[in-house]
Amino acid sequence: MLALTSAGTAVAQKDAGLPTAPSALMSTLRKEPADRAFAGGQSGVRLAGNVTVETATPGALPLGFDDAIQRGLAHNLRVLLANQTERSVRGQISTVFFALLPNMTATGYTNATEVNLAALGFKPSSFTKLGLPAGTVHEIVKVDTTNAQLNANQVLFNLPDFYLYLAAKKAANVVAMNTLNERGGVVDAVGTQYLAALADEAQIANAQALEKADEELLRHATLMHDAGVGTNLDELRARVQLQNEQQALVRAQNAFAKDKIALNRLIGLPAEQELTLTDAVPYADLAEIPLEQARALGYERRKDLLGLEAQMEVAERSTKAVKYERMPSLVFSGDYGVIGLTHGSYHGDFTAQGVLKIPIFEEARFRGESQVAAAQQIGLRHQIESLRVSIDAEIRSSRLDVESSAEEVKVARSNVELATEALGDTRDRYAAGVDDLLPVVQAQAALEQAQSRLIATEFQFNRAKLTLARNTGVVETQYKQYLGR
Numbered sequence: 001m002l003a004l005t006s007a008g009t010a011v012a013q014k015d016a017g018l019p020t021a022p023s024a025l026m027s028t029l030r031k032e033p034a035d036r037a038f039a040g041g042q043s044g045v046r047l048a049g050n051v052t053v054e055t056a057t058p059g060a061l062p063l064g065f066d067d068a069i070q071r072g073l074a075h076n077l078r079v080l081l082a083n084q085t086e087r088s089v090r091g092q093i094s095t096v097f098f099a100l101l102p103n104m105t106a107t108g109y110t111n112a113t114e115v116n117l118a119a120l121g122f123k124p125s126s127f128t129k130l131g132l133p134a135g136t137v138h139e140i141v142k143v144d145t146t147n148a149q150l151n152a153n154q155v156l157f158n159l160p161d162f163y164l165y166l167a168a169k170k171a172a173n174v175v176a177m178n179t180l181n182e183r184g185g186v187v188d189a190v191g192t193q194y195l196a197a198l199a200d201e202a203q204i205a206n207a208q209a210l211e212k213a214d215e216e217l218l219r220h221a222t223l224m225h226d227a228g229v230g231t232n233l234d235e236l237r238a239r240v241q242l243q244n245e246q247q248a249l250v251r252a253q254n255a256f257a258k259d260k261i262a263l264n265r266l267i268g269l270p271a272e273q274e275l276t277l278t279d280a281v282p283y284a285d286l287a288e289i290p291l292e293q294a295r296a297l298g299y300e301r302r303k304d305l306l307g308l309e310a311q312m313e314v315a316e317r318s319t320k321a322v323k324y325e326r327m328p329s330l331v332f333s334g335d336y337g338v339i340g341l342t343h344g345s346y347h348g349d350f351t352a353q354g355v356l357k358i359p360i361f362e363e364a365r366f367r368g369e370s371q372v373a374a375a376q377q378i379g380l381r382h383q384i385e386s387l388r389v390s391i392d393a394e395i396r397s398s399r400l401d402v403e404s405s406a407e408e409v410k411v412a413r414s415n416v417e418l419a420t421e422a423l424g425d426t427r428d429r430y431a432a433g434v435d436d437l438l439p440v441v442q443a444q445a446a447l448e449q450a451q452s453r454l455i456a457t458e459f460q461f462n463r464a465k466l467t468l469a470r471n472t473g474v475v476e477t478q479y480k481q482y483l484g485r
Helices: 024-029 065-075 077-098 124-129 159-227 232-267 291-301 303-326 363-431 438-471 475-483
Strands: 002-004 010-012 061-063 103-116 140-157 275-277 329-341 346-357
Touching (some): 065 077, 159 275, 159 303, 159 475, 232 438, 291 303, 291 363, 438 475
Parallel strands (some): 061 275
Antiparallel strands (some): 002 010, 140 329
16 A cells, blocks of 8 residues: 655555555554453453543442443543544544645745855955956955745645545544444443442342341251250251351352452442442343344444455555556645845745656556555455454354343243242241251252352343344444343
């Protein structure tokens, strides 16, 4: 492709797919796509970049789901850097446009010069030989001059510069798509982390409820043992069960604290900021989206695909700039001003010239640039085709995840109901003296496992819906609809 020098001529581009006009534009645009996952905790995704810009406030900060999303979009480092990249590219496009505009400058100067003619080889005898009277020319000459001038130049015909400007304008779409892709990644990451923290809260509530039930069970077993109608083994089993539940509570509280730290990091809050999550775990069935419709939506809305397509347009326009380097260019330049002795008379002076440049012995360079441009277009075409296949696969996979996790939630809820009923029956049998405490402990463990599984499947269901929204390119604008909020 091409890059513009300060004189407005075309030189070989250094990078793939985008113009370097000026050359810094290419390095600004060539960046890795946004990571599909950003941050931490129970969600099991990777931290990709964030920035803390606020200070901790006393007490717990109430934080809703939408508020967390907005804070993430406002403070996440990836979005902030993407915004500055857009700003940088807009400035560089203006620099490219400058090559097509008339350039006019005004200059003025005044100077005083003293020249020793004798030191330059001009002696009085030399002037008398020329017939000049002695004393007419002094050895020391002083001259004060003043000059004011207006200079102008204009490229009248240079197709490479014009197509470079068109390519640079399209490059703005590339960075815009990159920014939107980053924003979508932030929404996905913050939403996932918030859901993970909600799941931790649910695990804590579950562990606390079971801990209270185990305390009551231990109290009952102790009373029966003291009364001589129960065994020491039952009391020991109840005590072990209570301690196991206390350990589970500690683990859940620790996971919750760590996930809140990760959430703080994503949304620009200090790690020590306490949070109160004000929203409950969302649950709503997602209307089935036909595969063809979801795939068409992904091809239309996925920002990484739109960014590659914009890069292809940039490459095509840059290729035209390479092609038209073979054509002559025409430049006009001129100046007008006055010059004269500072305390004497002045006279106007001007220069006007037109420059026609015709490349002659540069065919090897032109062919080389054309080959590079063609290779870059082919590479971008392959990337686009590959990404379209990946989008299809990702959408199919995420739809399967949504469907399977929805069924898992239904089964998990049924399991909780059955486990709760089974625990009630075993407690009644134990209270009636029909069974010892072992069936109660086993039923309690089954209920705990069922409740934990329900919490995990609800999280996976919401996570799958967010992933589907991300894979179709609508997570930032439609995450509420997908989560059923």
